[in-house]
Amino acid sequence: MRVTGTGHASMRIDTAAGSILCDPWVNPAYFASWFPFPDNSLLDWEALGDVDYLYVSHLHRDHFDAAHLKRFVSKDATVLLPAFPTSEMEDELRELGFTKFLKAPNEQVVELDGGLKIMIQALTSPTDGPIGDSSLWVEYDGVRLLNQNDARPTDLSAFAELGHVHAHMLQFSGAIWYPMVYELPQAAKTAFGKQKRDRQFDRTWRYIDDLKADHVFPIAGPPCFLDDELWQFNDIHGDEGNIFPDQSVFLSEYAKVGGTNGVVLLPGSVAEITTSGASTTHPVPVEEFFANKVAHLEEMRERKRPVIEAEKASWRHPEVDVLKEMQRRIEPLLEESIYLAKGVGGPVRFDLVSYDGESVESIVVDFPGKQVRPYADEKVRYRFRTERALIEHLLHIGEVDWVNSLFLSCRFSAARIGQYNEFVYAFFKCLSTERLQYAEGWYDEHERSTDAEDITLGDWVVQRRCPHLKADLTRFGIVEGDQLTCQLHGWRFDLASGRCLTSVGHKVRAHRAGEQQTPAPAGEAAS
Ligand code: FES
Numbered sequence: 001m002r003v004t005g006t007g008h009a010s011m012r013i014d015t016a017a018g019s020i021l022c023d024p025w026v027n028p029a030y031f032a033s034w035f036p037f038p039d040n041s042l043l044d045w046e047a048l049g050d051v052d053y054l055y056v057s058h059l060h061r062d063h064f065d066a067a068h069l070k071r072f073v074s075k076d077a078t079v080l081l082p083a084f085p086t087s088e089m090e091d092e093l094r095e096l097g098f099t100k101f102l103k104a105p106n107e108q109v110v111e112l113d114g115g116l117k118i119m120i121q122a123l124t125s126p127t128d129g130p131i132g133d134s135s136l137w138v139e140y141d142g143v144r145l146l147n148q149n150d151a152r153p154t155d156l157s158a159f160a161e162l163g164h165v166h167a168h169m170l171q172f173s174g175a176i177w178y179p180m181v182y183e184l185p186q187a188a189k190t191a192f193g194k195q196k197r198d199r200q201f202d203r204t205w206r207y208i209d210d211l212k213a214d215h216v217f218p219i220a221g222p223p224c225f226l227d228d229e230l231w232q233f234n235d236i237h238g239d240e241g242n243i244f245p246d247q248s249v250f251l252s253e254y255a256k257v258g259g260t261n262g263v264v265l266l267p268g269s270v271a272e273i274t275t276s277g278a279s280t281t282h283p284v285p286v287e288e289f290f291a292n293k294v295a296h297l298e299e300m301r302e303r304k305r306p307v308i309e310a311e312k313a314s315w316r317h318p319e320v321d322v323l324k325e326m327q328r329r330i331e332p333l334l335e336e337s338i339y340l341a342k343g344v345g346g347p348v349r350f351d352l353v354s355y356d357g358e359s360v361e362s363i364v365v366d367f368p369g370k371q372v373r374p375y376a377d378e379k380v381r382y383r384f385r386t387e388r389a390l391i392e393h394l395l396h397i398g399e400v401d402w403v404n405s406l407f408l409s410c411r412f413s414a415a416r417i418g419q420y421n422e423f424v425y426a427f428f429k430c431l432s433t434e435r436l437q438y439a440e441g442w443y444d445e446h447e448r449s450t451d452a453e454d455i456t457l458g459d460w461v462v463q464r465r466c467p468h469l470k471a472d473l474t475r476f477g478i479v480e481g482d483q484l485t486c487q488l489h490g491w492r493f494d495l496a497s498g499r500c501l502t503s504v505g506h507k508v509r510a511h512r513a514g515e516q517q518t519p520a521p522a523g524e525a526a527s
Contacts, residue, residue, distance in 0.1 A: 001143040001273045003167065005265025006048060007040025009063055009149040009220035011169065015140040015402055017114025018052035020080070020198035020502075022136065026068045029061035031222075031390060031409035032311040036062075037224035037246070038289065039300050040267035049073040053112070054098070055080045055120075057131040057149045059089055060404055062175075062223060065252025069316035070096045091130075091305040107158050116140050121158055123151055125438035125446075125469055126426045137162065140326050142275050146211065150175060150220045152203075152488060154471045156210045167273050168213035172204040172250045173221035174243030177407055180233060185414045199490040200243070201253050206476065206487055208259070215278045216262050217271075218250040226301045227308050228391050230410060248290035317392040322352060323363055324487070325395040327372045333427075333436050334370040339443035340430070341367045343423025343505060348463050349380040361388065367427075382424055385407045386412035400432040454509070457484065460495050462510040467493075467500065484508065 002014040006024060013020045026045070029033050047074035056064050057078070081090055083106040090101060104110055104120040111117050119137040133151040135354045137144065137159050143166050144157050150171040159165060180191035195484050208216050222244035235242040235249070240467040243255070247264040254262045263271060268283035268284040283290075289296070334341060344367040352361045362375030390406055403425050406412065430436040451489075453464040458479035466473055478485045483501070486491040492501040493510070500506040 001138070001140055001144070001145060001167075003217075003271045003273060004048070004063070005263070005267055005269040005271075006043060007036040007038065007267040007269060008223070009057065009147075009169075009171070010036075010040070011147065011219070011265065012048055012051065013138055013145065013147075015114075015116055015138075017116035017140055018112060019116075020053040020055055020136075020138065021048065021051040021073060021077070022055045023057055023063040023149060024049070024068055024073065025062050025065040027065050028226075028307060029065070029408070030313065030405060031229055031315070031411055032162070032227060032308045033225060033392075033409040033411060034062055034223035035226050035300065035304060036267075038266055038296060043267055051077050053078050053080050053102075055147075056089065056093070057082070057136065058128075059131075059146075059151075059401075060133075060408075063149070064089070064092070066092065069093070069098075075099065075281040080104055080118060080120060082106075082120045082132065084122055084132035084134075085124050085133055086434055088434075098265060109137075109162065119159070119162065121151070121153060123153060124428065124442070126442055127422060127469065129440060130433055131429075135159070137165075139163075140197070143167075143273055145169070145273065146213070147219075148207065149304055152469075154466075154469065154488065155475060156207060159444075161353045163215040165211050166275060166417050167215050167217060167278065168208065168269070169217040169219045170204060170207055171220035172200060172218045173245050175199060175221055175408075176243070177222075177410045177412075177414075178243075178420075179241075180243070181410055181412055181414050183413050189240035191238065193239070193243050196243050196490075197241070197245060199487070201250075202487050203248075204495070205254075205257055205259075205489075208519060210475070215271075215273065216254070216259065217265055218247050218254075218262060222246055224297055224300070226297070226304050228301075231301075234297060234412060236297065246290065246293070248286070251426050315387075315389040315393040316355065317389075317396040320392040320395050322361070322388060322391055322395065323372070323374065326363060326365070326391075327430060329395065329398075330365060330372050331370065332429060333433070334365070334367060334372075335385065336429065336433065336436055337367075337440060338422050339440050340436070341370070343443070344382075344421060344427060344502070345423075346382070346425060347378065347380045349375055350382040351383065351385040352391055353385065354388055360385075381417045383415045383422065384412050385414070400430070400435060402428040402431065404429065419501070423504070430475050441499070454514055459513055460484070460510050461513050462495065462508060466491070467506040467508050468503070484510070486509075 004012040008025050009023045011022050027043050042502040054077040078100040079098050081101050081103045106122050109119045117139040117246045121133045135151045136147045145167040146165050179189050237245045251262050264286050271278050271280040280348045295304040337474045347364045347366045454461050455464045457477050466486040468491050476487045482495045493508040498507040
């Protein structure tokens, strides 16, 4: 099996029975904030796009690049489609000209022509991608590969059961706006960033240890930030709180925990993987490339400047009445929302800075009041400050996912009182009836499902499944004193009270070993 690195989470898998192009991403994403790192735009995409199969793991724009798919990927390719709850990905791909779809039944091995086998695991919680993320397992001639990209399954047993895996591709770096955009003192930001960076690596080690593949390929990040306004987010400034470590940092951190089987793919690197080993050739020596990272980024920044400027010029739509349009788009959804609105629990304020950077218009999305209205000098727990032009653009194009556009752009600042609240982001990811209904239904089911099994961790008996996204706490749970940490996303819980210390709601059931359990009050998790 041959794997060609094509940048970020993208790769082309070639076998004698057919080729699969995964997640080709080249054009900047999220308001021209993210670019693939290392640069992959100079690869021969005409040739790379001439494939038998296309796999797009999910709709995040650093995986689903509509313009690139349209221009470069053969429309004769059969799309290997994850079993997502909505048809959005298929609809979008059909619009781009794809007509052949293989809807892979979830977690079932499918045999394609010539003995090529695949299995796709679709994750379907509202917090996975924009309604769904997925991983692709491939087997040909005894060689097995798992392309986990940035999916976060609770465990990898569905793949491990299919036999020893030879190549494991997974995310290791950051892909979020936290903590950089928060209005915090620099020292706090650095401390939170460092925690986040450590947690990302811990989670990666956990997955690697779960699967015990012969070779581990760090993929799906980091992006690079080429706009001068965002340049500081690149991990080139010696900031230990930077959440975007690169592949060479992965190798050195991995070595510290005893990892010796890491393989970095640059765009254009080719790995030949067999059941007994892997040999990789690179377009330039890997160490030399990372030693010259700053020069690479600076050269790329100059080359991409016109692309960024052209994108920026398209954002302003002064004809859009932002308050009115937000009312028209968001108020009907507030009416429909039960779980998410209850989970947010209060007003969310948007401060919109005018084109000249002078005046500010404040708009409140009032979840309890079910309305969008001007800010009325009240206390709010969640506040975002961004350019008015960005919101105009989102409203102009009818964007249904403000996480997969505005928030991932990092072109905003944020302040909050108290804990992270996942419901805020779940709501702004679901600005269509179809998405909102799905998310509401998911939380409804999630709330009702009783998870009766308990396990013992240290001195505590706790529910086996994490209250966040049901990670198995026998694998991901760590108890230190009276605190439980689930390493899948790093959420922490106070065991004595059951309270989640990371996010609103999500109480854990726990009691000291040998003591009676106190039942959790009904509905606590979403309050
Ligand atoms: S499943 Fe997300 S923190 Fe446990």
